[in-house]
Amino acid sequence: MNREELIRKWLDHNLNSEEQKAFEQLEDYKDLVQLDGALQSFKSPEFSVDKNYEILNEKLKTKRSSQSWYKPILKIAAILALCFSVYYYTTTLDTTFRTEIATKTTLELPDASEVILNAKSTLVFNKSHWENKREVKLNGEAFFKVAKGEKFDVVTNDGVISVLGTQFNVKQRDNYFEVKCYEGLVGVKTEDHFTELKPGKVFKIIDGKFFADEKEITAQPNWLRxxxxxxxxxxxxxxxxxxxxxxxxxxxxxxxxxxxxxxxxxxxxxxxxxxxxxxxxxxxxxxxxxxxxxxxx
Structure with missing residues (x-):
């Protein structure tokens, strides 16, 4: 395993015992540990660290033979760039919830909105971006109780559901897309349609066919019962x-x-x-x- 892979796995806390020994044998092992400790409370700005790292690496290659006094500086800069890159990557990771056959789960989003995820479904969202963008990605079926606030989007392969604060159910599976509004006002946007649903209204597309004016008379989806x-x-x-x-x-x-x-x-x-x-x-x-x-x- 090369040096960069060792560093990446170390930052990800994923080294086995042999890899840990190899990592500790690196000549700049102590520098890496010290830098990692200094970066624990650091929040990186939003810029392309990977791109800057590539540019820096190219400069390192071209100047290595003729300007050896740059080596220590470039070495530290490269380590910093790698640390920033890993930090940026790990702090922007998505949170994913999945359910299997015959299971459902209730989860709370960062703004206290509640989601009940039905069987064989997946929900993805990003905690670090939540304050600026309330958005989840859904594959399957879920019932939402959205806390009041800025616009809340549910993104599916078949359309986007947008609300401010309301209760609604979304079902998106192969060639089947259905949205039911139980409270508030729900906006549904697809390639061919935009519809606003009031309580009791249903939006449905099956095999490409749009069904309008269907009504839902229950207070909650029947699958919850x-x-x-x-x-x-x-x-x-x-x-x-x-x-x-x-x-x-x-x-x-x-x-x-x-x-x-x-x-x-x-x-x-x-x-x-x-x-x-x-x-x-x-x-x-x-x-x-x-x-x-x-x-x-």
Whole structure:
């Protein structure tokens, strides 16, 4: 392992015992430790440290042979640049929350906003930038209770939801995008649409088709109470949602996958959930381990 890799792993507290010994053998080991201690309370300005480090490194290469008296200064400057770079990188890291099958979690954002993250979902935000930009990135489904303040954005692959302080639910999965407003006012922006949702209003795009004027009559999403509900939804998306709550794989033929389903299923009993889906569509199911096949009766 070269010198730079050792330093990077040391700053990241990721050296094993052999690497630690190798690091301690570096000729400037004591200087590095001393510099790291001095930088603990340092906050770097927002400039491209990596770019400056590259320029500095090039100067080091060109002047090394003819101006040897620069060596100690350039060496220290290079170490400082590397330390600044690592500090800047570690202080701008994103915070990521993930949920697995059949799990959900409640988390609090830096402004005390609350997010309940549904199964098989990911939420990402940056603490260090939060005061200037309240923004989260969502892949999956989450219910938000946003504290009042500056604009709050939920960024998804299908659109951006913007609010000031409100309660709403966002669901973004493959070719399925849905926003439901429960309190306040929610702005939804996609490539082709901009809509403001008042309480009870729903914005939905499925397979590229926009659904308008749908209404939500509950006070909170049904999945918070252990039940998923659907209205005129292609069966393939109902099945995909079912797989998020049970460790199963479901197969259905293409024609049946596009049939529209209205109803719901619970998250506690697999057989009851399957019956809730198959009976209204005149389908049956067979199980083999964690594999399930849906077919017409």
């Amino acid at each position: 252990g039940e998923s509900t659907f209205k005129n939804t292609p069966l393939k998306y109902v099945i995909a949602e079912l797989e998020n709550y049970y460790n199963i794989s479901i197969k259905v033929n293409h024609k049946d996958a596009t049939r529209l389903y209205t109803g719901g299923f619970n998250h506690k009993n697999l057989d009851l959930a399957l019956q809730s889906i198959t009976i209204p569509l005149n389908l049956s199911y067979s199980k083999s381990g964690t594999s399930i096949v849906l077919k017409r009766e």
